Amino acid sequence: MEEELKQTCLYDKHVALGAMMKPFGGFMMPIQYSTITDEHQAVRNHVGMFDVSHMGEIFVNGPDAAKFVNHIFTNDIEGMADGQILYGMMCYPDGGTVDDLLVYKEFTPDSYLLVVNAANIDKDDAWIRENSKAYDVVIDNQSPKWGQLAIQGPEAEAVVEKVTGLSVHDLTFYTFRDFAGVGSHKARVIISRTGYTGEDGFEIYSEPEVIREYWDAFIEAHVVPCGLGCRDTLRFETGLPLYGDELSKDITPVMAGLSIFCKFEKKEFIGKEALEAQKENKPAKRLVGIELHDRAIPRAGYPVELEDGTQVGVVTTGYHSITLDKSLCFALVDTAYSKLGTPLMIRIRKKVFPGTVVKKRFYQANYKK
Amino acid sequence: MSKVLEGLLYSDSHEWVKVDGDIATIGVSDYAQKEMGDITYVDMPDPDDEVVKGEGFGALESVKASSDLYSPVSGVVTEKNEELDDAPQKVNEDSYANWIIKVKMSDKSELDSLMDAAAYKKHIGE
Structure with missing residues (x-):
């Protein structure tokens, strides 16, 4: 059965730029605009822009949110400050990986944003719901409502501030800021100092119309549009895993060398026993x-x-x-x-x-x- | 528009052959190098290796993908273009000047099934 490919809010802009478009994670995505090598070098030496609107945004709210996220997440969110981000995995009871993801601690109490891989949105959403029954939480998969840009490279900070007019220079790695009422759309804009390239950079989340305007403004500011081709070569060089290649239901975080993101001192999380045993007995x-x-x-x-x-x-x-x-x-x-x-x-x-x-x-x- | 040189023979998998007696010099067409993008490695057989018409004898690698090379003739490799070991991008620069291997053909009648420049132009739709 062939599933119809989705498009991000920037699809027409990629086509207009002459990008090579290929299916990835259920979406028709740009692989390259010029060459993978040139785009890769732009990120390492200057600054590049990726459309990562295909990524999923799942919000978890409610009195049990912290307890619940800690139940499904291998890293430890206990004591996370507002505006902080943690990387980790969701695992099956046997230790196999459901997905790797970022958890954002929002500025409102009992509220978390989970950013997951495009190909896994539906699976993750189902997994999260299935395991939330005993918890007082609301799961809100808002993926289609959000666009996302990654601005990556040593010149990212200056150009992000210039284009958005928002202050990000004092954000440290793996923290974010949540802006309300931005621009003519009075939009909510989340900017985090995160990425998947091994360079300094930011990820910008907002509604599709705002992301489209930012895209044009970054192009005008001479930020190089970069496709998923160089996103893969960049993350690879940096030693970062890609779900489906280095992590899967058959490849546990322990096998992938990511035990550091599994906090075994936590009282419990799904997969803890299996992962701990695997770590002790060597996979x-x-x-x-x-x-x-x-x-x-x-x-x-x-x-x-x-x-x-x-x-x-x-x-x-x-x-x-x-x-x-x-x-x-x-x-x-x-x-x-x-x-x-x-x-x-x-x-x-x-x-x-x-x-x-x-x-x-x-x-x-x-x-x- | 891809360049197609007159006087060469072409296979439908985009290799070209230049015939000199019973020696076939083999490379890839301009169309093929464009399809591949930046070539980062050329996998070639060694002298004395046997090649068979229609079977893989090596590959072109770009950043993202690898593409098999198919031999347009059968025979024994007499030479490989060692320059490509250090400078694979030469295939992008001029895929006709930068041949890949030379083969001593075992059956010259195999050449009959290859295309001339006009037929190859039609094959790639140009």
Whole structure:
């Protein structure tokens, strides 16, 4: 059954710019406007803009909101200050990942905003509702009502303030500000110092009309429009996972090396026992970074082998890194071969290429702390 | 508009062949390099490797995707263009000047099924 592809509020603007459009997460999204390499470099060196309106916004309100979010979320929201953001996952009881997400503590009491992956909006919404029955909360999936821009790169701060007229320079990493009555639309605008590129940057949430006006204004301010193609190369270099590749119902946060976002000192959360046991007994497989000693490019699905040809894993994402000029990949491999420095081979078509296990954070992020 | 050189033969998978005696020089068309975008790696067979008409002999890689190369003739590889190891982008710059492999053909009659420039132009709709 073919599901009809959704469009974001900026669809016509992408088409007008001549973007290559492809399906992603149930939406028709821009992959690139010029080339992935040029857009990637714009974000690393200057500033780029992404339409991320496909992301989901699910609000959780009510007297039990804090208790409930802590029940479904692996990170610990206890004591979160208003305007603070945490990254973490929702997991199944067996530790498999429902989704990875951001939780925003809103400026009103008992109120949280969950920002989830586009492809998972319906699944997450159902999962959240299903698990909320014993809690006094209201779940409000407002995804279609919100547009979102990500402005990323070392020049992001200056251009965001210039274009929006809003003050963001004193926001620290993983905090946000909530503006009311902005501009002629008297709109609500949320700006957070977050992103998915390894550079300083902001994510701007508002109603579609406002996002459309901001898009035009950022273009006029010479911010480079960037597609999902370079969004993937940028997050990859920075060692950030993509749900569906490095996290899934079969890949737990512990396997993906994200235990730091699972707070086992919390009294409970869904998946806690399974994840804690997996961490203690070591998971069967772990996600690693591999650097190849050749220009050949490992792609998702290629086998990872030992010198004798035994398969010990599979590539989840791979590129010839634009910033580092090296062939790199993430791969899920048997834990016995996950230590840094382990030599592993990757089968690329008819040949095998030698590589070495390295840290997943190939590129050191430049966040404003 | 993609460039199509006269005097070459073309396969429907966008490789070109230049025939010199029983040696076939093989590359990809301008149309193919444009479709790929920025080429970051060319996967080539080594001299003495056998290639078979219609079967994969290597690949072009761009940032996002890889695209298999199919041999337009059968035979044995005599040379690969080692310049492309360090400078794969040369295929983008001029895909006709920058050949990929040379093959000593085992059956020259295989050339009969390839297209001339006019037919290839039609094939890519130009």
